[in-house]
Amino acid sequence: MGLYKRKDSSMWWMSFTYNRKQYHRSTGTSSYKLAEKIYAKVITQITEGKWFDLDESKQHTFDDLMEKFLKEHAPRKKASTHTRYISAIRHLKKALGGMLLADITPKVISNYMQQRLDQGVAPATVNREFRTLSIAFNLAWRQWEWVRENPCAKVQALPENNTRTRYLSSEEEERLLSASQGYLNGQLPDIITLALHTGMRQSEILSLMWRHIDLFRKTITVEKTKNNEPRTIPMNNTVYFLLLRKARSKVVTMTEYVFHTESGKSILRRNLMREFYKALAKAGIQGFTFHDLRHTFATRLVQCGVDLYSVAKLLGHKDISSTQRYAHHSTESLRQFITLLDTRKNTSENTSEGLKQS
Incomplete structure (x- = not known):
């Protein structure tokens, strides 16, 4: 019992027992003399039976919550998740900054x-911000005892259009590859090409190392996947010769990453996105994202007659239902088989006509 300081706070905290329960409360001040007076007042109230359990949600603000969240929770996550947290919190703070947790x-x-949504932000982006807030409130509720419930639990996430399958036409691909020349130290065209011919995700490409490449067997092993299950992707000639060319330059750069900065480190996601969107603007391509390169890969396979099960394996989908969005693209690939009936009909008619003439 008494006053003490925590490592994560400049404020003085007080510890006391009430009804056989141990309490730890911030005095709200970094002044020891003031903290002593606050502590003495609490002890007096307890003695006189006038002290009641404080509502912690009225003692902490949104900013307190996010500071603790970024300090204690976020560092345990991978770098890309940490980056998403920071981005989400930046937007949340514009609306919720300074608010008491009780008022959220x-x-x-x-x-x-x-x-x-009214600002034109995509539902998926809003949901990511919402999930970040919900995770923070869950910690505040279950571990830190700052709130008595998670207010996000009573709010529904927004419906997302997961069936969107924007993909590049051949003409758009030529324009994009041409416009991307010179970006990311000349590596952006190769990154785009690799995505179009393997269906690899952005994070998978940026973390790709030479130990994942087998030029003899012509395979790429993706270790860090979204579902944590490694997968092996066979190379076509386009990818093989692209990586063969880069492998020869590796002797000069001596880096473990296939795509890297001048210092040999992995390329940051934000840097890739910045250069990618510059290239899109230069090429005059609208409504397109980096993830749509993966959609393009899958769509082209289905249009070539590849079955959905094989496409799912190449994409790393655990459930083929995730691959069903591309099913309608198989219609055109089936048209060639339907036209065989026309050929059969014409052949039959010609045969009948020949018999009559005989």
Whole structure:
């Protein structure tokens, strides 16, 4: 019992027992003399039976929550997740910054999500911000005892259009590859080409190392996948000669990453995105994302008559239902088989006509 300081705070904290329960409360001040007075007042209230359990949600703000979240929770996550947290919190803070946790109600959260939609932000992006807030509130509820419930639990995530399959036409591909020349130290065209011919995700390409490449067997092993299950992708000639060319230059750069910075480190996601969107703008291509290169890979395979099961294996989908979005693209590839009936009909008619003439 008494006053103490925590490593994560400049404030003085007090510890006391009430009704056989141990309490730890911030005094809200970094002044020891003031903290002594606050502590003495609490002890007096307890003695006189006038002290009641404080509502922690009225003692902490959104900013307190996010500071603790980024310090204690975020560092345990991978770098890309940490980056997404920071981006989400930056937007959340514009609306919720300075608010007491007690005042962040389901209604406030719903209004925030609607405001973001009104600003033209995609539902998937709003949901990522919402999930970040929910994770933080869960920690505040279950571990830190700052709130008595998670207000996000009463709010529904937004429906997302997961069936979107924007893909490049051959003409757009030529324009994009041409426009991307020179970006990322000349590596952007190769990154785009690799994505179009392997269906690899952005994170998979940026973390790709030479130990994952087998030029003899013509395979790429993707170790860090979204579902944590490694997969092996066979190379076509386009990818093989691309990597063969880069392998020869590896002797000069001496780096473990296939795509890298001048210092040999992996390329940061934000740097890739910045250069990629510059190339899209230069090529005059709208409504397209880096992930759509993966959609393009899958769509082209289906249009060539490849079955959905094989496409799912190449994409690393555990459930073929995720691959069903490409099913309608197989219609054109089946047209060639339907036209065989025309050929059969014409052959039959010609045969009948020949018999009559005989």
